[in-house]
Amino acid sequence: MGTAKRERQKANRARREEELARAAAKRRTxxxxxxxxxxxxxxxxxxxxxxxxxxxxxxxxxxxxxETDTTDVAGAAPDDATGDPTEDTTVVAEPGAQTGDSTSDDSDGS
Incomplete structure (x- = not known):
């Protein structure tokens, strides 16, 4: 059986090793x-x-x-079901579709 001092040293060493192990585990985590x-x-x-x-x-x-402007032409029937020839019609064209405006000089003139 060891002395009281020796028992304290062992207990302190064990506690120090436990603290080091906990610190190492915390660092790993x-x-x-x-x-x-x-x-x-x-x-x-x-x-x-x-x-x-x-x-x-x-x-x-x-x-x-x-946007196209519909004007009242004599003898023409209205386009829509309401019969109001003064109403503007909005047409949404597909992307890349021709709009009917030919402002480029790509035509060959024929």
């Missing part, structure tokens, strides 16, 4: 959490950056709105 969190953030950044490079290079064409 913190490091693991930081690595996982950093990995998740890195994946989101990678997806965002890749999304900037992948996709359509041309802007999406907007719908073209062409």
């Amino acid at each position: 913190t490091r693991l959490a930081l690595l996982i969190g950093g990995g998740i953030i890195a994946v989101f950044v990678l997806v965002f950056v890749a999304g900037q490079f992948v996709g359509d290079d041309e802007p999406a064409p907007a719908d073209t709105v062409v």
Whole structure:
């Protein structure tokens, strides 16, 4: 059987080793959490950056709105069911569709 001093030394050493083990476990947990969190953030950044490079290079064409003025022509029947020939008609053209305005010089004149 050891002396009282020797028993205190053993108890203090055991307590110190337990504290070191707890601190090491806490460091491992913190490091693991930081690595996982950093990995998740890195994946989101990678997806965002890749999304900037992948996709359509041309802007999406907007719908073209062409307004036509309907005038009352003698003897002409009204176009709509209400019978009001003064009402304007709005036509929405498909993207890339011809609007009927030929302002370019692409025609060959025939």
